[in-house]
Amino acid sequence: MQQKAIEQHTLMAGILANLFMGAAGMAAYYTSQIEALFVDAYFTVISLVSGLVAISISKLSTKVSKRFPNGLFILEPIFSLVQSLLTIVLLVSALATVSWNAYKYFAYGQGKIMDVGPIIPYEIIMLLLSFSLSAYYNQQNKKINESSTMLLAETKGTLIDGIMSTGIALAALTILFINKESIFNFLRYTGDFFITFSLVLLTIRMPLQIIKRTFIEISGGTISNRHIQKIIENCLHKHLHGTLALSKCSIYKVGMSLRVDVLLNSKSVCINKKELSAAKDIILIELKKQFEYIHVAFYLD
Structure with a gap:
């Protein structure tokens, strides 16, 4: 499994999508001067x-x-x-600005009426693209067993972008139908604040x-990822038997690199080194099918 190749291909696709969305977002902000749109862009x-x-x-x-x-896997969580x-x-x-x-x-009583009309179709397109890109990041990360810290960060970041676009679109649509005689007329001037405040909380x-x-990390x-932990623990329990028994398993993850420290409780006085080495080789072969960068170390209790 070429986990790094999948990660890099996914990141490149995201760069192209964000290049388009970023340019469109900045153009929409400078047209409308709406602060929530600035955050989104x-x-x-x-x-x-x-x-x-x-x-x-x-x-x-x-x-x-x-x-x-x-x-240098430490660079990934950094x-x-x-x-x-x-x-x-x-x-x-x-939030401070709005x-x-x-x-x-x-x-x-100082303020300017928000011009929300032009941004509604833009935000609808952006929310569709953002949610699609976030789902793509998530799908690709699952394909490599959620091992990429960076794809996880990109998934959440793009999801935030999609939520913001959704909130702005709904709020803009509401403000569009408020007239100056309405008790909610203040939203035509301060709706930017309420939109941004709600999105930040969300x-x-x-x-x-x-x-x-x-x-x-x-x-x-x-490790805090239960999915990865379950895969590794199931593999260890499957292959550690006979004269060797699993006492404790500690899993550490730094970026896409995994280290598994296995504490063994020997059932016999003498340790069969060949049996131990063979078990380790089998475990590594099986785990490397799931995780490209993984190291396993055995320790005796």
């Missing part, structure tokens, strides 16, 4: 830039050297961590989840 731009960085890291992380004999932090900064800064604009309207959890996962914690 810049999310796409971030996805585009992060895709370019991700594909470079994907190619670099497998390179080995004397100083890094196991490769990339996802930085991307998620930038996402949070963007959300918070956009909050200030809303304050000026309610406190001093999406802020996703980058926080990515930060948690990547921090576990970087700090050397055991």
Whole structure:
């Protein structure tokens, strides 16, 4: 299984899609000057830039050297961590901007009517593209047993983009039918704030989840992905029998690289090294069909 090839092919497809969506989003923002649309467009731009960085890291992380004999897989969770932090900064800064604009309207009556008409068809197209791209990222990551930290980050980031496009489209459609005599007339001036505030509340959890996962990887914690854990544990239980018994299994994941530390509880006084070596070879052969970069180490209790 060429996991890196699948990862890189997927990232390249995402770059092309985000290139189109980013250009269209920035054009729509400069036409309408709606802050929520700015957030939406810049999310796409971030996805585009992060895709370019991700594909470079994907190619670099497998390179080995004397100083890094196991490769540079640590770059993958670092990339996802930085991307998620930038996402949070963007959300918070956009919320601060629209909050200030809303304050000026309610406190001093200063504001400009939102021109939402032109952005509705744009946002409908963007939400369809974003959700499709997020589903594609997710599908490709599942194809490689959810081993790519970077594809996980791209899946969540593009999903946020799709949710934002959906929220903006629905809110814009609502505002379009509000007239100046309505009690909701204030939304024609401050709808940008309520849209952005709702979207931030709805999406802020996703980058926080990515930060948690990547921090576990970087700090050397055991894996939190139950899907990967189940595959590996089932394989170990299948092949460790007879005079050897599995006492404990610790799985560590850094990017696409996996390390499995197996603690054995011997049932006999003497350890059969040939049996142990043969079991390890069989386990590695089977696991490498599922995970391209995996290492297994046996320890005796």
